[in-house]
Amino acid sequence: MNIEELIVKTDKFNKEEIQKYNPDMEVLHNICLKAGIRLAKEYGADENIVKIALSMMDSKLPEASHLGKPKEHVSMSSDATKEMLKDINFLSEHDKENIIKCVEEHHGVEKYFSIESEVVANADCYKFVHPKGVLFYSSMLGRRFHDFNKELDQLEFKLNEKHNTMSLPLVKDELESYYEFFQKAIKEARKGE
Numbered sequence: 237m238n239i240e241e242l243i244v245k246t247d248k249f250n251k252e253e254i255q256k257y258n259p260d261m262e263v264l265h266n267i268c269l270k271a272g273i274r275l276a277k278e279y280g281a282d283e284n285i286v287k288i289a290l291s292m293m294d295s296k297l298p299e300a301s302h303l304g305k306p307k308e309h310v311s312m313s314s315d316a317t318k319e320m321l322k323d324i325n326f327l328s329e330h331d332k333e334n335i336i337k338c339v340e341e342h343h344g345v346e347k348y349f350s351i352e353s354e355v356v357a358n359a360d361c362y363k364f365v366h367p368k369g370v371l372f373y374s375s376m377l378g379r380r381f382h383d384f385n386k387e388l389d390q391l392e393f394k395l396n397e398k399h400n401t402m403s404l405p406l407v408k409d410e411l412e413s414y415y416e417f418f419q420k421a422i423k424e425a426r427k428g429e
Contacts, residue, residue: 237326238326239284239326239327242324242327243287245320246287246292246295246320247287247291249291249295249320250265250292250294250295253295253296253298253299254298256298257298257299257301257302258301258302260372260376260379261294261297261298263372264363264372264373265290265291267363267366267368267369267372268290268359268363269287269291269359271358271359271361271366272287272355272356272359273286273287275355275358275404275407276355278406279354279355279404279406280351281350281351281352281354281355282331282334282352285334285338286338286352286355286356288335289317289335289338289339289352290359292313292316292317292339293310293339293356293360294342295313295317296309296313296315297313299312300312310340314336314340317335317336317339321335321336333349334349334350334352334353337349337350337353338350338356338357339356341353341357342356342357342360343357343360343397344357344397344400344401344403345357354403354404355404357401357403358401358402358403358404358407360401361398361399361401361402361407362411364394364397364398365395365398365402365411365414365418366414370391370395370414370418373394374387374391377391388422388425388426391422392422395415395418399411399415
């Protein structure tokens with residue numbers, strides 16, 4: 237196996253997990269992957285590590301959500317990543333640790349393990365702050381909750397969570413105005429309740 241084959245393997249693993257539990261999530265993954273590749277190039281991060289980490293970071297989210305414990309998806313995804321990498325000989329131990337840290341830190345941390353980890357966390361912001369991600373996620377929430385107030389609460393929670401994760405200047409430049417727009421839109425939607 238080589239790095240390109242590992243990228244294909246992790247992408248396939250992620251897509252199979254999505255198809256098992258929540259096919260809608262593939263659209264959000266693709267938004268994130270596209271942003272991650274672009275950010276890796278912009279910030280000189282190892283694109284291969286970023287691609288692997290982006291496939292693995294939420295790989296267990298569909299299953300964790302299905303089991304009613306979505307908050308455990310980070311540790312579940314980390315465990316799946318460790319299992320995936322354990323017999324890989326062409327990556328250094330540092331590269332393996334870097335991929336695992338990218339998965340574990342994708343919700344944001346005070347100090348990132350690497351530029352790859354910061355790129356992965358910032359790429360994840362596009363799923364919940366960029367208009368394509370927000371509107372698609374909103375449609376998913378509508379199908380899940382059938383309760384407009386719950387939908388607004390979850391949408392606002394993810395919007396704020398990802399706004400607090402944004403750390404790269406390019407990401408802030410691209411997403412800040414969208415964040416403000418959607419915050420205002422949510423506030424307007426709540427008026428007169």
